[in-house]
Amino acid sequence: MWLIKGKGLRRYREWLAAWVLLVAHSSGLAHDATVNYLANEAVLLQLDNRKVLFDPFFHNDFGHYQKVPEKFRQAIFLGEPPYNDIDIIFISHAHEDHFSAVDVARYLAQYPQTQLVAPQQAVTQLQAMADYAKIESQLHPVALLKDQAPQSLSVADLAISAVRIPHAGWPARAEVENIVFYVRNDNISALHFGDADPQMAHFNVHKNYFKQLAVNLALPPYWFLIQAQGVAILQQVIKPQKTIGIHVPIAVPDALILSGYDYFSISGQQQPIPHKH
Ligand SMILES: [Zn+2]
Ligand SMILES: [Zn+2]
Numbered sequence: 136m137w138l139i140k141g142k143g144l145r146r147y148r149e150w151l152a153a154w155v156l157l158v159a160h161s162s163g164l165a166h167d168a169t170v171n172y173l174a175n176e177a178v179l180l181q182l183d184n185r186k187v188l189f190d191p192f193f194h195n196d197f198g199h200y201q202k203v204p205e206k207f208r209q210a211i212f213l214g215e216p217p218y219n220d221i222d223i224i225f226i227s228h229a230h231e232d233h234f235s236a237v238d239v240a241r242y243l244a245q246y247p248q249t250q251l252v253a254p255q256q257a258v259t260q261l262q263a264m265a266d267y268a269k270i271e272s273q274l275h276p277v278a279l280l281k282d283q284a285p286q287s288l289s290v291a292d293l294a295i296s297a298v299r300i301p302h303a304g305w306p307a308r309a310e311v312e313n314i315v316f317y318v319r320n321d322n323i324s325a326l327h328f329g330d331a332d333p334q335m336a337h338f339n340v341h342k343n344y345f346k347q348l349a350v351n352l353a354l355p356p357y358w359f360l361i362q363a364q365g366v367a368i369l370q371q372v373i374k375p376q377k378t379i380g381i382h383v384p385i386a387v388p389d390a391l392i393l394s395g396y397d398y399f400s401i402s403g404q405q406q407p408i409p410h411k412h
Contacts, residue, residue, distance in 0.1 A: 168323045168408040170352060171217065172399035174201035175232055176329065176381045178354060179217060180408070182320035185293055187223045189316075189327050189354075192238035195231035199384045204402050212242065221246065222291035226253035227329025228302065228313040229260060236260035243270040250275060250290050252297075254312035277314055285344045294319045296348075298341050300331040303358060317348055323410045325352040326373065330382065333358055333365030338372045350375040352408045356382035357398055361390040376409045 171179040176190045191211060196202050203211075211218045224242070226234050234257055243251060244266040251261075251274050258276040261267060275290055279299035287296045295318050302311040313329045326348070331337070333355075338345060353375035359365030360380045369378055380391065380398035387400050397406070 168351075168410050170325070170354070170379065170406050170408055172381070172402060172404040173207050174203040174402050176227060176327070176354070176356065177203055177233075178327070178381065178399075180318070180325055180352075181217065182293070182318070182323045182325070182408070185222045185291065185320045186217070186220060187225060187293070187318060188218075188221055189225045190227055190233040190329075191224060192235045192242065193232050194235055194238075197232055199386075200232055200382065201385055201400075201402065207402060212245070214246070221249045223250045223252055223293065223295075223318075225316050225318070225327065226251070226257045227316065227327060228254055228311055229257040230311070230330065233329070234260075236264055240264040240266045240270060243273050247273065249273065252277065252288070252290055252295060252316070254278070254299075254314050256312045277312075279312065279314065281309070282340050285341060292320075296344075298344060300328070300337050301334075303330050303332045303356065305332040305334065305337070317350070319349075322412075323408055324348070324350055325354060325408065326350045326375065328353075328355045328359070330356055331359075333362050333368060335364050335368055335372075338368050342372065345372045348373075351377065351410045353378045354381050356380070357384075357388070357391050358382075360394045360396040360398070361388065377406075379406060 167181055167183050169181045178189050180187050240261055243249060255276045255278040258274055277286060277297045279286060281299055285296050285298040297314050297316055300313060300315045302308040302313040315331055316327050318325055350373055353373055357380035378396055380396055383398050383400045391398055
């Protein structure tokens with residue numbers, strides 16, 4: 136029989152404890168890449184040790200879309216897990232179904248460690264808020280013109296790039312600074328489209344940029360998934376590992392159900408983000 140005694144036993148216990156810690160840590164990593172749906176285009180991304188929110192605060196549903204349920208809204212403001220320790224809030228564009236300057240200013244004033252990455256049009260609205268001086272240092276405005284080369288930035292140790300893609304309905308609403316944001320933490324990445332227009336021409340301008348992006352999770356508005364050019368943009372240009380449609384109306388369109396794509400339509404839904412370990 137094989138016995139471990141004295142010093143040998145202590146070493147064995149230390150080795151075992153270290154091994155258990157290592158396994159717990161790596162399985163923790165594996166479970167820390169998730170996307171939680173709030174409503175419309177509001178999502179929480181947990182990218183390993185970083186948390187970011189997209190378009191979390193808004194008050195207009197235009198009669199078709201979902202608002203963030205009050206219990207989720209409160210949990211965000213109270214910083215209840217998983218909505219605690221938010222590193223960055225991203226705003227795709229300053230429309231009322233994506234952005235409330237009052238709420239964003241209130242949140243940033245309450246959580247001074249949280250950064251905001253947003254188009255200049257949203258930042259301009261924040262400049263009119265009473266708390267502006269208090270939150271100014273947390274703001275990272277993105278000022279981009281249509282067809283302008285993408286902009287890279289690093290905020291909260293996350294690699295971010297931004298490109299302006301026209302708002303759906305183009306050439307109407309051409310003045311809207313709609314930003315497609317890419318965010319990456321080491322080997323986990325996501326692409327949020329805002330209300331991008333699903334025309335290949337807009338994306339072809341930035342073909343080389345999109346070609347070099349490794350996208351684990353694409354979050355396009357649902358209209359990409361039910362239009363031929365939107366599907367082509369995803370399949371030929373973006374080539375994400377996984378796609379989940381957002382901005383889904385309360386009455387889910389039949390075409391979306393038939394598309395075969397995943398989509399979020401119920402607040403609180405969560406999915407893993409596939410990635411290499
Ligand atoms: Zn919009
Ligand atoms: Zn919208």
